[in-house]
Amino acid sequence: MVTQAPVKDAALQAAIDQAKQNGCRVVRSTVEGQSYVYRSLNRAEWKKLQKLAFAASEEVDGSISATKAMQYREDSEDELVKLAIMSPSTDNLQGWPAGNVPRLVELITKLSGFDEVEIVTEEL
Amino acid sequence: MPSFKLEKDLLMLRQQHEQLFYVKVTLESDIFEFIYRPLTLAETKAVSKIGPAIPPYLVNEEICKWCILAGDPIEPGALFTTAIASLADHLSDNILSHSGFNDPENFVRLLDEKRTTLDTLEGGIEAFICTAFHGLTPLDVQNMTLHQQVDRLAKAERMIGNQLPVGMTAQSEKGKARKRQSAEAAWLTSKEAADKIDVNKEALQQREFVTGGDLLDMNDDG
Numbered sequence: 001m002v003t004q005a006p007v008k009d010a011a012l013q014a015a016i017d018q019a020k021q022n023g024c025r026v027v028r029s030t031v032e033g034q035s036y037v038y039r040s041l042n043r044a045e046w047k048k049l050q051k052l053a054f055a056a057s058e059e060v061d062g063s064i065s066a067t068k069a070m071q072y073r074e075d076s077e078d079e080l081v082k083l084a085i086m087s088p089s090t091d092n093l094q095g096w097p098a099g100n101v102p103r104l105v106e107l108i109t110k111l112s113g114f115d116e117v118e119i120v121t122e123e124l
Numbered sequence: 125m126p127s128f129k130l131e132k133d134l135l136m137l138r139q140q141h142e143q144l145f146y147v148k149v150t151l152e153s154d155i156f157e158f159i160y161r162p163l164t165l166a167e168t169k170a171v172s173k174i175g176p177a178i179p180p181y182l183v184n185e186e187i188c189k190w191c192i193l194a195g196d197p198i199e200p201g202a203l204f205t206t207a208i209a210s211l212a213d214h215l216s217d218n219i220l221s222h223s224g225f226n227d228p229e230n231f232v233r234l235l236d237e238k239r240t241t242l243d244t245l246e247g248g249i250e251a252f253i254c255t256a257f258h259g260l261t262p263l264d265v266q267n268m269t270l271h272q273q274v275d276r277l278a279k280a281e282r283m284i285g286n287q288l289p290v291g292m293t294a295q296s297e298k299g300k301a302r303k304r305q306s307a308e309a310a311w312l313t314s315k316e317a318a319d320k321i322d323v324n325k326e327a328l329q330q331r332e333f334v335t336g337g338d339l340l341d342m343n344d345d346g
Contacts, residue, residue: 023198023207023208025208040208042208043204043207043208043209044204044205044206046181046210051179112208112209113210114209114213117150117151117210118149119148119214119218120148121222122146123145124138124145
């Protein structure tokens with residue numbers, strides 16, 4: 001569920017304003033009764049995560065190992081959540097309900113446009 | 125329709141690129157507009173060659189770097205840093221699909237269009253000038269003034285030893301114009317036109333007035 005309720009925390013509001021000024025999209029969602037404020041990722045952040053994922057999945061000969069990629073997936077999900085979640089604090093991420101992180105990853109990637117977008121093209 | 129900012133960029137870009145595309149990406153309430161050129165054959169080959177060797181997100185960025193020429197509200201450079209993460213991927217998909225080197229149907233359709241263009245006076249002038257002056261491209265010819273075009277055409281005709289059949293081409297264009305006029309006339313006298321509002325009647329009255337004026341002048345001369 002996505003809500004647009006006003007934010008009471010002044011520091012959080014300032015962080016939201018800053019994120020929006022930087023071109024990010026910010027929303028609040030409730031997952032399993034817990035409210036989360038998160039923002040979209042920008043290209044530089046996305047590339048950094050992708051680079052780490054490729055480096056972690058690369059074999060000595062330069063090929064990509066599917067097993068290694070799967071093993072790294074959990075770590076990369078944590079990294080993504082830490083980057084995008086603005087509230088609550090992600091310091092105690094290991095203590096969060098297990099299913100919330102993958103669900104938040106889905107929501108964050110969708111907010112970052114990795115889903116259906118409407119594209120109209122015309123020749124000029 | 126491109127935004128006002130992109131329209132301004134277009135004025136410049138049209139002088140540098142023969143084919144341009146406008147793309148509007150809507151992400152819920154956010155709208156991003158871009159103008160791009162299609163990939164060249166060499167670029168398409170390079171993408172196929174290096175594609176398997178490097179991560180897809182880097183290939184996509186490379187395509188955007190080559191082809192995205194203008195953007196609103198974000199500049200093309202921001203696609204690789206501060207823009208919403210997925211934009212570069214969506215745009216490179218779009219560029220690849222409109223560049224058309226992998227689509228034989230698109231090739232045939234374009235060739236048909238270009239053959240038709242060659243039948244016009246404009247197409248003939250371009251072909252003559254580019255045949256004679258190898259350093260010039262059709263885009264260079266389009267960027268010439270009428271005086272420059274006619275000057276280069278005359279020289280091209282001398283070099284090739286053949287003249288562009290301007291009369292015939294012009295006649296065929298006149299013929300097309302005549303056909304258009306007859307179609308208009310047929311429509312003006314049709315039942316559908318009679319049912320239309322008075323704008324058409326006004327147009328007819330104006331024509332009658334002009335004709336009447338001509339007749340008066342002739343009488344005066346006589």
